[in-house]
Amino acid sequence: MDRAPKLNLVGLSKADYAAAPSTLCKGCGHNSVAAQLIQVAYELNLKPQDVIKLSGIGCSSKSPAYFLGQSHGFNSLHGRMPSLGTGALQANHSVRAIGISGDGDTGSIGLGQFKHMLRRNVRMVYIVENNGVYGLTKGQFSATADLGQSLKYAGTNPFPPIDICLEALAAGAGFVARAFAGDAKQVREVIKAGLSFRGTAVIDIISPCVAFNDEPDSTKSYAYGREHQRALQEIGFFPAQEEIVVADYGPGEMQVVELHDGSRMTLRKLEADYEPSDPTRAITRLRQADLAGELLTGVLYYDASRPSLAEASELPATPLSMLPDDTLRPSRETLSDLLAGYA
Amino acid sequence: MAIDTLVRPDAGAQAGAKVNDFSIAVATANGTGSQTANLTLLRSFFKMGIPVHGKNIFPSNIQGQPTWYHIRVSKDGFVARRPPELLVAFNRDTMHQDVAMLEAGGVCVYNSDLRLNEGRSDLTYYPVPVKELLAGVDVKGKIKEYIANMTYVGVVAHLLGVPLDVIEGALEHHFGKRQKLVDSNFEVVRLAYDWAVANVAKADPYRVEPMNATEGLILMTGNEAGALGAVYGGVSVSGWYPITPSTSFIDALRDFLAKLRHDEDGRPTYSVVQAEDELAAIGMVVGAGWAGARALTATSGPGLSLMAEFLSLAYYAEVPAVVWDIQRVGPSTGLPTRTSQGDVGFAYTIGHGDTKHVLLFPSSIEECFEFGYLAHDLADTLQTPVLVLSDLDLGMNNWMGKPFDYPERPLQRGKVLSAEEVAALGDWGRYKDVDGDGIAYRTLPGNPNPAAAWFGRGTGHDEMARYSESPTDWEQNMARLARKFDTARTLVPGPAIEEEPGAQLAIVAYGTTRYAIEEARAQLAAAGVATSFMRVRALPIGDEVRDFVARHEDLVLIEMNRDAQLTAILRDELPEFAARIRPIAHLDGMPLTAAWVLERLMPFLPEEARRLMEGA
Ligand SMILES: Cc1ncc(C[n+]2csc(CCOP(=O)(O)OP(=O)(O)O)c2C)c(N)n1
Ligand code: SF4
Ligand SMILES: [Mg+2]
Numbered sequence: 001m002d003r004a005p006k007l008n009l010v011g012l013s014k015a016d017y018a019a020a021p022s023t024l025c026k027g028c029g030h031n032s033v034a035a036q037l038i039q040v041a042y043e044l045n046l047k048p049q050d051v052i053k054l055s056g057i058g059c060s061s062k063s064p065a066y067f068l069g070q071s072h073g074f075n076s077l078h079g080r081m082p083s084l085g086t087g088a089l090q091a092n093h094s095v096r097a098i099g100i101s102g103d104g105d106t107g108s109i110g111l112g113q114f115k116h117m118l119r120r121n122v123r124m125v126y127i128v129e130n131n132g133v134y135g136l137t138k139g140q141f142s143a144t145a146d147l148g149q150s151l152k153y154a155g156t157n158p159f160p161p162i163d164i165c166l167e168a169l170a171a172g173a174g175f176v177a178r179a180f181a182g183d184a185k186q187v188r189e190v191i192k193a194g195l196s197f198r199g200t201a202v203i204d205i206i207s208p209c210v211a212f213n214d215e216p217d218s219t220k221s222y223a224y225g226r227e228h229q230r231a232l233q234e235i236g237f238f239p240a241q242e243e244i245v246v247a248d249y250g251p252g253e254m255q256v257v258e259l260h261d262g263s264r265m266t267l268r269k270l271e272a273d274y275e276p277s278d279p280t281r282a283i284t285r286l287r288q289a290d291l292a293g294e295l296l297t298g299v300l301y302y303d304a305s306r307p308s309l310a311e312a313s314e315l316p317a318t319p320l321s322m323l324p325d326d327t328l329r330p331s332r333e334t335l336s337d338l339l340a341g342y343a
Numbered sequence: 344m345a346i347d348t349l350v351r352p353d354a355g356a357q358a359g360a361k362v363n364d365f366s367i368a369v370a371t372a373n374g375t376g377s378q379t380a381n382l383t384l385l386r387s388f389f390k391m392g393i394p395v396h397g398k399n400i401f402p403s404n405i406q407g408q409p410t411w412y413h414i415r416v417s418k419d420g421f422v423a424r425r426p427p428e429l430l431v432a433f434n435r436d437t438m439h440q441d442v443a444m445l446e447a448g449g450v451c452v453y454n455s456d457l458r459l460n461e462g463r464s465d466l467t468y469y470p471v472p473v474k475e476l477l478a479g480v481d482v483k484g485k486i487k488e489y490i491a492n493m494t495y496v497g498v499v500a501h502l503l504g505v506p507l508d509v510i511e512g513a514l515e516h517h518f519g520k521r522q523k524l525v526d527s528n529f530e531v532v533r534l535a536y537d538w539a540v541a542n543v544a545k546a547d548p549y550r551v552e553p554m555n556a557t558e559g560l561i562l563m564t565g566n567e568a569g570a571l572g573a574v575y576g577g578v579s580v581s582g583w584y585p586i587t588p589s590t591s592f593i594d595a596l597r598d599f600l601a602k603l604r605h606d607e608d609g610r611p612t613y614s615v616v617q618a619e620d621e622l623a624a625i626g627m628v629v630g631a632g633w634a635g636a637r638a639l640t641a642t643s644g645p646g647l648s649l650m651a652e653f654l655s656l657a658y659y660a661e662v663p664a665v666v667w668d669i670q671r672v673g674p675s676t677g678l679p680t681r682t683s684q685g686d687v688g689f690a691y692t693i694g695h696g697d698t699k700h701v702l703l704f705p706s707s708i709e710e711c712f713e714f715g716y717l718a719h720d721l722a723d724t725l726q727t728p729v730l731v732l733s734d735l736d737l738g739m740n741n742w743m744g745k746p747f748d749y750p751e752r753p754l755q756r757g758k759v760l761s762a763e764e765v766a767a768l769g770d771w772g773r774y775k776d777v778d779g780d781g782i783a784y785r786t787l788p789g790n791p792n793p794a795a796a797w798f799g800r801g802t803g804h805d806e807m808a809r810y811s812e813s814p815t816d817w818e819q820n821m822a823r824l825a826r827k828f829d830t831a832r833t834l835v836p837g838p839a840i841e842e843e844p845g846a847q848l849a850i851v852a853y854g855t856t857r858y859a860i861e862e863a864r865a866q867l868a869a870a871g872v873a874t875s876f877m878r879v880r881a882l883p884i885g886d887e888v889r890d891f892v893a894r895h896e897d898l899v900l901i902e903m904n905r906d907a908q909l910t911a912i913l914r915d916e917l918p919e920f921a922a923r924i925r926p927i928a929h930l931d932g933m934p935l936t937a938a939w940v941l942e943r944l945m946p947f948l949p950e951e952a953r954r955l956m957e958g959a
Binding site: 016020023048049050052064065069070071072073074075076077080082083084085086087088089090091092094095112113116120309313314315316318319320321322323325327328329330332334335336338339342343 | 559560561562563571574575576577579580582599602603604606608610611612613614616618619620622623624625626627628629630631632633634635636637638652653656660716746747749750753754756786787788789790791792793794795796797798799800801802809810
């Protein structure tokens, strides 16, 4: 007899968070991110019905079909997920949104929408599965490709890369993190923290493309990621309902960040003076790491002070999409009163 | 608009007087506050019960450039553009050209500080010493410039016979509770009026007399009416990007929403987001529509082209969305402040891969209001984008209309399944055509039933919304979408038809060209030439349009674009009648006049009818 699967607090097994089997290449970094999203949703006891999945276009953007099959999802247009998400979340701010994009989708065609979404602070976890290449169209350079990098199809790249995290910082994002798809634990912890953030949580996940950009000298390859990853913090995430265990960490080496919903993120500072609340510092560290050929990972910036778009719009608790008809259509009297002013 | 009950002005009026039937052009510089003066005149005629319509003819500039305002005063209720008999020449830069445009017998009221040379002996001139009149008025700088335009209001009021209290009432309407502004403006009107009474000898035949033909009517712009209709249609989300002539639609929408849509705690039950471009504006609308809120955007040609990809996706993923396209002329900046019907062909099939969209063609403020809520009912019912094709002339100008009827039909939210309904169905599939009308059942994010989830996408999908590259799935899905479009034919507003027995010609048109056509038809009828008229109000066409075309062998289709875009669509949809639909297509940026319509109809009239017209 099979053993009954383990259920989480909302009575779901891990399998309940699965979806259609992935059609992406074996070994693609995007698959590991999808797997971690399933794990995170299971561990956080998310109800799939309370989640929406959004994406643009690309191999990365296909992946919402491969996790949380019981959640509504929309695989939209190349580079346009931010606007679709903005409208969807203004219509229904009660759902948690997970957005999956690619470096082409965000850094090239969608750079404008990306930055404007950040200005507005639309509440969603915005994951860029960054492989430095256009996977789906078979190997062209993306805007995050390394300067001087050579690819079989695309030749040598003469342009410097756009750094997704720097762009996010410049646009005023309140949550900016980077992770490496090969580091499952870190990916999970960062996503968990991002889900608690009330605003856009940008997570740039270096997610190697094994088909077109996995040369060891590419900063978006597995080999490079493993060798050059330098984590800023060791992250521990504690959901609101879980007891927080802090005994392991020595004082002065860790920092507990309280998130919007009462859950906490513990950052174990590997650099004694790294402050995730200082955007200038974050920018400097990103630049330094780049020059040193390091892959800086962790929560680079965290500032929860800015309201989300739904909060700034002062939307009522009931989502606009669920308002009853008599709220939607003003009364008969209001119309005649109003028209009297035009007579 | 047609006036049902007309009280004719006093029949005992002096011989040769032209009462309640003329056009005025006011020429001023942009940004000098002339809008207030012009609207005051417009509303004064309206308050006197005389049918009236005002058109802004303005260039794409903010300040200093020439601008014209045309007021049509018509006892018979005709509101099409008509070359003016009266001119108010208050702009130095254009005054010579403005005077040259007047027909013999015309009237020119001008600012005498501008030193116009009264070179034409076939006109009546009334110089107004504006500086001198304002010398005693205690206001400074910019305000003085603004208020200077009130001088022509006073002089015109005297010349035409508009009572001063009517002018004051119009100013009160304009400024609302800002009594100080009413007073300062009215002071100038009175000054000029009194000066005119004392110094101007009336030497022209034009004047007004009270009627009661505007009783119970309202005066509003099409953009205001459309926005108001949308509010009564429950619109809750809007993403938009500024572009003339659609901006005032969103301005009105925001005003009306702020007035009408709050919960008990005073929180707005709507969200209007100014997007970074039209790509994002329509993205927000499609996102909100997918999530279950009624959403719209308003734009014009250049913005519409940026929306192509999302409209195509919304058609194929079957997401409701409403787009108001307030048409202007041309690409890029084109003629951004001129009117057109140039987006019809583009809008009908905007997208890629066999897209076809529902289009609505409002022609009046009543229809703007009605289509304002109807567009959302149709978008929800059909789960598809609906584009309302208005135009600059309708959208930005003030039109008379009947007070809008409150929508009697409840909101039509279409086939949306609750958690329980999904459970009861058991084998629900997002794209299954259960009812045979091509419209499948959808669920919204947040539906608590785990089986309610579906994955929206532009990629090929089967009935269960699963990814599919199967040729059969694609073809069947596209066939269902075509079936859904056939259902749309039965749901969209049918044409407005006026069929005359023994008609010599049938005229087909849509939108605001109706006004010039209706006036031309009245002139034809007066000469004994009967015509029939069908005003198409929506695409796709249904049986009524088809049958009208089938019944008439001689048809002309009048539209404001170069390539006869609706003609092409009708010929395509009704190939068996293609040859009988003959276009009169024209676009120069100006609204049509009845005289132009008549002239262009002539060659299409039978010999005998032409003779009757020539005799008339
Ligand atoms: C408007 C538009 N232009 C181009 C494409 C073709 N296209 C599909 S995916 C893609 C690039 C995706 O790259 P990226 O976002 O990095 O995703 P990846 O496949 O690498 O995960 C392009 C150019 C498209 N789908 N839509
Ligand atoms: S092509 Fe690259 S990005 Fe696309 S699925 Fe394969 S490995 Fe992943
Ligand atoms: Mg990529």
